Amino acid sequence: MPEAVSLLYQFGTNAAFLLLSALGLIVILGMMNIINLAHGEFMMLGAYAATASVQRGVPFPLAVLIAAVAVGLFGVVIERLIVRRFYGRELGALVVTWGISLILGQGALLLFGPFMPPIAIPGGAVALGDYSFSVYWLFLIVLCGVLLAALAFVYRATRFGLQARAAMQNARMARALGIRVDRIYMATFALGAALAGLSGALLAPTTSIAPFMGQQFVAPAFITVVVGGGASVIGGALGSSGLLSLVQTPVAFLFGTFSGTLALLLTALVVIRLLPGGVSSIGRYFTRRSLAAAR
Amino acid sequence: MSDGDALLRAEGLCKRFGGVVAAQSIDFALRRGELRCVIGPNGAGKSTFFSLLCGIQRPDAGRIVFDGRDITRLKPFQRVRLGIGLTFQTNRAFHAMTVAENLETARRGGAAGDDVHFQTALASFGLAAQLERPASALPHHELQWLEICMALRRGPLLLLLDEPTAGMSPAETARTAEVLTALAADGLAIAVVEHDIAFVRQVAQTVTVLHQGAVFAEGSFAEVTARDDVRRIYLGHVHEAAA
Amino acid sequence: MSVAAASRAAPRGSGLARLLNGPHDIGRTPGAWAVLAAGLASFLVYPHWATAFQATNVAYYLLNIPMALGLSLLWGYGGVLSFGQVAFFAVAGYVYGIVAGNLPDAPWGTWLGVVSGLGASAALAAVFGYFIFYARVAAWIVPILTLVLALLLSTFLGLTAGSMWTVGQVPLGGYNGMTGIPALQVGTLTFQDYAFYYLTVGVVVLCYIGLRAWVNAHRGQVLMAIREDTLRTELLGYDVRREQLRAFVLAATLAGVSGLLYVQWGNYITPSVTGLQQAALPVVWVAVGGRDSLLAVAICTFLLNQLSYVLSSAGNQYALVIIGALLVAVMMFAPEGIVVTLARRTWRRRR
Numbered sequence: 001m002p003e004a005v006s007l008l009y010q011f012g013t014n015a016a017f018l019l020l021s022a023l024g025l026i027v028i029l030g031m032m033n034i035i036n037l038a039h040g041e042f043m044m045l046g047a048y049a050a051t052a053s054v055q056r057g058v059p060f061p062l063a064v065l066i067a068a069v070a071v072g073l074f075g076v077v078i079e080r081l082i083v084r085r086f087y088g089r090e091l092g093a094l095v096v097t098w099g100i101s102l103i104l105g106q107g108a109l110l111l112f113g114p115f116m117p118p119i120a121i122p123g124g125a126v127a128l129g130d131y132s133f134s135v136y137w138l139f140l141i142v143l144c145g146v147l148l149a150a151l152a153f154v155y156r157a158t159r160f161g162l163q164a165r166a167a168m169q170n171a172r173m174a175r176a177l178g179i180r181v182d183r184i185y186m187a188t189f190a191l192g193a194a195l196a197g198l199s200g201a202l203l204a205p206t207t208s209i210a211p212f213m214g215q216q217f218v219a220p221a222f223i224t225v226v227v228g229g230g231a232s233v234i235g236g237a238l239g240s241s242g243l244l245s246l247v248q249t250p251v252a253f254l255f256g257t258f259s260g261t262l263a264l265l266l267t268a269l270v271v272i273r274l275l276p277g278g279v280s281s282i283g284r285y286f287t288r289r290s291l292a293a294a295r
Numbered sequence: 296m297s298d299g300d301a302l303l304r305a306e307g308l309c310k311r312f313g314g315v316v317a318a319q320s321i322d323f324a325l326r327r328g329e330l331r332c333v334i335g336p337n338g339a340g341k342s343t344f345f346s347l348l349c350g351i352q353r354p355d356a357g358r359i360v361f362d363g364r365d366i367t368r369l370k371p372f373q374r375v376r377l378g379i380g381l382t383f384q385t386n387r388a389f390h391a392m393t394v395a396e397n398l399e400t401a402r403r404g405g406a407a408g409d410d411v412h413f414q415t416a417l418a419s420f421g422l423a424a425q426l427e428r429p430a431s432a433l434p435h436h437e438l439q440w441l442e443i444c445m446a447l448r449r450g451p452l453l454l455l456l457d458e459p460t461a462g463m464s465p466a467e468t469a470r471t472a473e474v475l476t477a478l479a480a481d482g483l484a485i486a487v488v489e490h491d492i493a494f495v496r497q498v499a500q501t502v503t504v505l506h507q508g509a510v511f512a513e514g515s516f517a518e519v520t521a522r523d524d525v526r527r528i529y530l531g532h533v534h535e536a537a538a
Numbered sequence: 539m540s541v542a543a544a545s546r547a548a549p550r551g552s553g554l555a556r557l558l559n560g561p562h563d564i565g566r567t568p569g570a571w572a573v574l575a576a577g578l579a580s581f582l583v584y585p586h587w588a589t590a591f592q593a594t595n596v597a598y599y600l601l602n603i604p605m606a607l608g609l610s611l612l613w614g615y616g617g618v619l620s621f622g623q624v625a626f627f628a629v630a631g632y633v634y635g636i637v638a639g640n641l642p643d644a645p646w647g648t649w650l651g652v653v654s655g656l657g658a659s660a661a662l663a664a665v666f667g668y669f670i671f672y673a674r675v676a677a678w679i680v681p682i683l684t685l686v687l688a689l690l691l692s693t694f695l696g697l698t699a700g701s702m703w704t705v706g707q708v709p710l711g712g713y714n715g716m717t718g719i720p721a722l723q724v725g726t727l728t729f730q731d732y733a734f735y736y737l738t739v740g741v742v743v744l745c746y747i748g749l750r751a752w753v754n755a756h757r758g759q760v761l762m763a764i765r766e767d768t769l770r771t772e773l774l775g776y777d778v779r780r781e782q783l784r785a786f787v788l789a790a791t792l793a794g795v796s797g798l799l800y801v802q803w804g805n806y807i808t809p810s811v812t813g814l815q816q817a818a819l820p821v822v823w824v825a826v827g828g829r830d831s832l833l834a835v836a837i838c839t840f841l842l843n844q845l846s847y848v849l850s851s852a853g854n855q856y857a858l859v860i861i862g863a864l865l866v867a868v869m870m871f872a873p874e875g876i877v878v879t880l881a882r883r884t885w886r887r888r889r
């Protein structure tokens with residue numbers, strides 16, 4: 001029994017890590033068809049902002065919120081100055097955001113130096129049999145569910161969500177209906193950036209905080225996005241992180257962390273071979289969003 | 296259409312896009328040397344029908360037999376290699392290339408058949424003198440002709456043309472009709488989606504009317520245009536074309 | 539012109555000279571060819587005035603050109619972007635090191651290393667590319683997955699410390715990498731110093747000439763047709779997946795060529811050559827030069843490698859910031875690439 005719980009805990013932890021790493025990326029991709037390669041650096045900025053706040057005596061939960069808002073605002077700046085010019089040019093956007101990521105990583109090193117003091121993991125551990133589970137990770141797992149529910153609410157029940165979905169399906173038509181698509185894109189990018197900042201801050205206590213820490217999120221985050229696909233944000237995020245964790249947990253347990261990550265890549269290759277649109281494209285039929293461009 | 300030796304036979308083709316039914320159980324047969332016009336109001340499913348035939352879209356149900364083979368599951372390039380040539384509703388010749396490069400790219404797309412139809416078309420459309428011009432410098436009607444020549448380059452048995460004369464002057468349209476008629480007389484099977492009633496009158500042996508994704512009527516030009524129900528669904532376009 | 543002849547013959551014949559002067563690169567006027575010839579001549583006579591150390595440095599600036607040309611072919615001409623060219627670079631280098639290092643006494647040992655290194659790069663690209671291109675994924679997935687491939691390879695190579703990871707008599711060396719990699723040999727000639735310099739110049743020129751002919755020949759034309767309109771190309775009877783895979787494997791092999799030259803240069807290789815920062819560099823060289831011109835990419839790769847070398851050997855910490863800013867600025871203000879933009883301006887003014 002404790003073994004089963006432990007396995008479930010491992011599974012949940014991995015899935016939560018993948019989901020947190022990828023969520024901001026998926027939001028931006030799903031709505032704007034743009035991949036933000038500086039995503040890892042946005043997470044790094046979130047971690048830095050949270051650490052700096054905690055150092056100044058701000059309580060951790062508040063520090064996480066500050067980080068999300070700060071990185072969200074930073075996202076607005078980047079979107080207005082740069083990314084805005086690359087709508088409709090997915091490859092150009094990829095390349096330019098990579099340039100941004102280089103500047104941010106090295107810039108953080110130059111500005112803040114190579115080390116940041118770690119944040120202690122909040123909460124203790126609970127024991128069950130011979131196993132102990134981190135309360136913080138349990139909290140993160142629950143929080144992932146809350147975040148997804150909140151996103152679902154935003155998309156389904158708010159005016160922004162409605163307009164965003166309209167813009168996503170047919171930008172021209174949405175514009176003709178008087179929706180300010182430009183604004184929607186800006187807000188979406190800000191939301192994605194804020195989620196990256198939030199994740200970076202939330203994961204900060206679990207990792208060492210350094211200028212190039214963003215790199216560790218690149219492989220898991222991007223694989224999660226590829227497996228999820230862009231057809232549906234919530235379905236993609238949930239399905240993809242769940243499926244990947246299902247593969248990663250046993251492989252990493254038996255053969256080590258690297259093999260776990262390698263298994264993620266192999267899974268991604270197999271999934272795209274079978275479902276080029278990712279797991280979220282299974283639901284495409286129901287959302288009535290045709291991806292067939294050819295006419 | 297009961298002849299057993301049809302070059303192309305589609306049976307019960309269905310295709311839905313989410314809630315839109317773009318094709319519902321289309322039955323269609325075409326003989327060698329036949330020139331068929333497919334007409335129907337906007338959104339009737341004409342382009343969808345063609346993309347099902349050449350494999351751009353997979354049908355949800357139904358079957359396509361071409362030259363004695365079931366091609367329903369084949370990829371587009373495989374169907375092209377078996378002898379289907381297609382032009383799109385919007386011109387998609389390679390604008391960055393010269394006319395000759397366009398034709399050369401078309402020529403080497405796979406095992407080649409007989410190119411007499413191509414030679415006829417190239418000469419009749421007067422493109423042979425323009426080989427070194429960039430495609431982007433051609434006027435619209437010549438671009439359309441170029442794309443037809445590209446589709447003919449490798450000697451297909453069947454040519455599918457989606458609104459080839461859209462945007463052409465009456466004289467250019469008539470020229471197109473003349474050339475297509477000659478090609479069909481020479482044994483090529485051609486299906487043309489057209490809105491231009493003058494064109495349809497000039498070329499068609501048989502006319503198929505699509506409406507809401509299904510074959511609504513089929514027969515000679517006179518038969519079909521005499522039918523009241525056809526006139527009703529198609530009236531708008533008849534007026535447009537006459538005006 | 540008779541119809542039959544006009545439509546049968548390829549528009550520009552297929553002799554090498556005609557292919558080279560085809561429309562798909564900058565520098566086609568007699569003047570441009572003269573400048574190119576002069577450039578090549580100065581590279582050939584340069585060692586006369588240079589020390590072996592200086593010549594080796596210049597070879598270092600040149601040796602990434604094949605990898606950059608491959609990416610230019612893939613991205614600029616084919617519209618397929620890869621962020622993981624360094625993975626193929628590293629595979630070729632490591633495999634060469636393993637094979638050549640295990641055959642120190644065989645006269646053909648190093649050449650077997652070359653063949654295996656390139657073969658390994660091509661094979662990895664073929665398998666990986668099969669999954670990607672035969673799935674017909676969206677355009678953004680290719681760069682993402684190739685980047686992940688490069689990063690995982692780097693992580694894996696970093697884990698290969700210790701005797702467990704010794705292949706034959708060659709330790710892979712973990713983070714410290716593989717050292718003492720033997721240089722290419724023919725008879726008594728070892729390709730070091732000046733010989734290495736001339737080898738590099740020769741390989742780079744060959745790669746450039748070959749690719750320039752390739753993009754102007756039929757296969758290159760098809761690649762550009764796919765970039766312009768994938769569906770139209772498929773409906774002319776081309777198997778688009780296959781054409782893209784072919785270009786991907788060719789580009790990976792060219793990255794392998796650079797990897798082989800790299801291990802000749804320093805006789806070592808470390809996992810960092812396929813890390814995130816190195817992975818960005820080929821993209822920078824190609825984007826800044828002008829991705830749809832092989833010549834521009836070659837020139838830019840040479841200059842930027844020199845710049846990085848100068849910056850990093852001066853201990854300048856801003857190197858990455860400068861490179862990143864350059865990339866952002868070019869993508870925003872000169873998306874055709876700096877070299878291409880300059881070349882087109884000059885050409886226009888002369889006309």
Ligand SMILES: Nc1ncnc2c1ncn2[C@@H]1O[C@H](COP(=O)(O)OP(=O)(O)OP(=O)(O)O)[C@@H](O)[C@H]1O
Binds near residue numbers: 290343
């Ligand atoms: N890829 C697609 N995704 C979603 N709906 C589509 C797609 N292609 C076609 N449709 C829909 O299917 C229906 C038939 O379209 P189709 O283009 O086949 O009509 P058509 O007869 O060619 O019209 P037109 O005369 O305007 O060219 C239309 O309602 C169209 O909106």
Ligand SMILES: [Mg+2]
Binds near residue numbers: 341342343384457
């Ligand atoms: Mg149509």
